[in-house]
Amino acid sequence: MPRIAAFDLLDAVLGHKRLLDEALDQTPSFSKLPERDRGLAALIVRTVLRHNGEIDALIDAFLDTPLGKKGLSAKHVLRIGLAQLLFLDIAEHAAVDTAVELCGSADLAPYRKLVNAILRRAQREGRALLAAYDAPRLNTPVWLWDSWVDAYGIETTRAIAAVHLQEPPLDLTVKNDPAHWAEVLEAQLMPSGTLRFNRKVTVTGLEGFAEGAWWVQDLAASLPARLLGNVEGMDVIDLCAAPGGKTLELAAVGGRVIAVDRSAKRMERVQQNLARTQLNAQLVVADAETWRPTMLADALILDAPCSATGTARRHPDVLPLKTHADVLKLANLQSRLLRAAVDMVRPGGLIVYCTCSLQPEEGEQQIEALLASGAPVELDPVKPAEAGALAHVVTAQGFLRTLPSHLAEQGGMDGFFAARLRRL
Numbered sequence: 001m002p003r004i005a006a007f008d009l010l011d012a013v014l015g016h017k018r019l020l021d022e023a024l025d026q027t028p029s030f031s032k033l034p035e036r037d038r039g040l041a042a043l044i045v046r047t048v049l050r051h052n053g054e055i056d057a058l059i060d061a062f063l064d065t066p067l068g069k070k071g072l073s074a075k076h077v078l079r080i081g082l083a084q085l086l087f088l089d090i091a092e093h094a095a096v097d098t099a100v101e102l103c104g105s106a107d108l109a110p111y112r113k114l115v116n117a118i119l120r121r122a123q124r125e126g127r128a129l130l131a132a133y134d135a136p137r138l139n140t141p142v143w144l145w146d147s148w149v150d151a152y153g154i155e156t157t158r159a160i161a162a163v164h165l166q167e168p169p170l171d172l173t174v175k176n177d178p179a180h181w182a183e184v185l186e187a188q189l190m191p192s193g194t195l196r197f198n199r200k201v202t203v204t205g206l207e208g209f210a211e212g213a214w215w216v217q218d219l220a221a222s223l224p225a226r227l228l229g230n231v232e233g234m235d236v237i238d239l240c241a242a243p244g245g246k247t248l249e250l251a252a253v254g255g256r257v258i259a260v261d262r263s264a265k266r267m268e269r270v271q272q273n274l275a276r277t278q279l280n281a282q283l284v285v286a287d288a289e290t291w292r293p294t295m296l297a298d299a300l301i302l303d304a305p306c307s308a309t310g311t312a313r314r315h316p317d318v319l320p321l322k323t324h325a326d327v328l329k330l331a332n333l334q335s336r337l338l339r340a341a342v343d344m345v346r347p348g349g350l351i352v353y354c355t356c357s358l359q360p361e362e363g364e365q366q367i368e369a370l371l372a373s374g375a376p377v378e379l380d381p382v383k384p385a386e387a388g389a390l391a392h393v394v395t396a397q398g399f400l401r402t403l404p405s406h407l408a409e410q411g412g413m414d415g416f417f418a419a420r421l422r423r424l
Contacts (some may be wrong), residue, residue: 003080005030005134009045010076012159013317015050020045020317047083049316050165053138054130055082061129062118074111074412077102081119086126096120129135136161143324144309151159151360159405160358160415168176168313168375169411170197173222173245174214175252175277188410191389194219198411211264212277217245218314220402223393224354224418225301227382227400231255234298237344238281239288239337242266246301257281258297260288268365289333291338296346304334306355310415313404331361336371342377345423350380354400354418364399376424 008031015357024030030041048055057076060066067075081099084090096119103112137145139162150159173194174181179189184207187195200424208214225246228236232254238247241259247270250257257280261267264285274281284291288302307327312318334355341351355362371379381398383389393402400418407413 001098002033002037002044003102005033005038005041006044006048006080007073007076007102009041010048010079011073013045013049014076017321019321020049021317028383038208044080044083045087046167046316047087048079048319051083051087051135051139052079052320053140054133054135055079056080057133057138058086058122058126058129059118062121070139071111073108074103074115077108077111078113078118081115082122082126085119085122086130088368093125095126096123109421120172135165139165139305139319142321144319144322146412147324148358151358156403156405159408160403163408164312164316164319164413166412168218168314169214170201170203171195171218171222172197172214173217173249174208175212175279181213184208190219190407190410192219192222194222194409210276212275212279215245215248215273216279216421217249218414219407220310220413221245221356222249223387223390223400223402224303224352224416227386227418227420228299228301231299235295237293237297237300237341238303239302239341239344241283242270244270248277248279248305250301251279251281252277255299258284258293260284260286260291262287265332267416287338293344297344297349298346299350299352300341300345301354302341302351303354303356304335304337304356304362306330306334307359308356309358310356310402310404310417313412314414326359327357327359331366334362334366335369338366339375342370342423343420344374347376347423349423351377351421351423352418353421354416356414356416358403358415363401363419364397367399367419367421377421378424380420380422382418382420 002066010026011019059150071178077099081095099119100116103115136158145190178193182189182195187197190196208305231250234255236250236255238257238259241247241262242261242263247259248255259270259281266286267283307322307330308318338353345351382394382400384394393400395401402413402416404415406410
């Protein structure tokens with residue numbers, strides 16, 4: 001039953017603080033489901049996570065006394081029921097009945113009547129209460145909201161948070177001739193050359209999958225590698241490479257790529273994608289902080305581990321799981337990786353540093369600190385013309401800064417930071 005799997009996944013994320021992707025791989029009740037039911041279970045959980053602030057506010061409004069720690073499982077059931085009832089295209093009686101059925105275990109049986117009563121009340125009053133809520137702010141943790149207001153202002157922060165409430169479209173990067181593949185796949189051709197689907201599709205069933213004509217990659221994630229320019233015939237290092245989108249991009253335009261990542265399991269996925277797309281790269285399983293190439297590279301891209309706050313539209317579990325302490329810890333790692341990257345590139349070579357984070361500590365401040373440290377690099381500012389129709393993502397300082405609210409009418413994009421440096 002998909003609702004049982006949804007319950008287990010939600011408990012893994014909100015109860016045990018595990019990332020949703022990890023839970024999807026490791027939850028037996030989910031993996032045993034047929035594909036269609038897996039899709040429903042995952043959609044329910046993502047919907048709960050997107051609207052968690054609103055849903056929990058409704059639960060609090062309908063309860064006379066808080067459920068407390070012992071009632072956490074019952075709260076998960078209510079979250080699942082309310083997500084189906086108020087945010088998904090599921091018949092109201094089915095939303096209520098299936099949620100109540102989840103209270104069949106000994107632990108949940110005492111909450112069966114309460115769950116039924118609250119969901120019945122939500123049928124009558126829930127939508128009116130939701131209409132009065134400030135959804136973008138309520139669904140964004142306070143520390144993130146405040147940090148984005150400081151960095152981008154209140155209007156942009158509200159726009160970012162609003163995009164997070166929508167299921168994102170699917171983006172593809174093609175090896176060549178995006179206009180042709182847009183026509184073949186009946187996809188929207190975005191200004192960057194990315195193909196976008198605003199309808200539900202099965203990736204493996206699309207034409208071009210088997211022959212490796214394209215790969216899944218968010219529009220924003222496809223931009224940083226392009227800042228290296230024409231890398232045909234050049235030695236290029238992709239640090240922290242998995243899952244491999246940037247490796248594929250660089251290999252597709254003729255770069256001699258060395259992809260480095262510390263996770264052997266994640267590098268298996270890179271190898272699979274290289275095989276499917278018939279592209280070549282040297283794969284190295286190693287810690288990017290200590291690994292060094294046998295020869296200095298012509299160019300390097302470092303997509304550093306980060307808080308991933310820019311990906312919340314696709315990974316809504318980021319919002320309840322990440323903390324400011326995570327940002328500070330990761331910023332220290334990013335600083336060390338940046339210094340290591342400088343040692344891997346020949347004088348005159350280019351380095352692109354990027355993160356899928358909206359936090360300045362993981363973006364602009366990293367570059368400012370590196371330049372102030374006296375490291376043998378200089379900023380090579382990105383010019384608006386390099387971004388073409390997306391010139392608005394280039395900042396006055398010459399950084400690339402995409403926001404989820406960019407192209408919001410067309411589905412938005414991930415939040416990315418990228419800076420280009422030249423080795424002295």
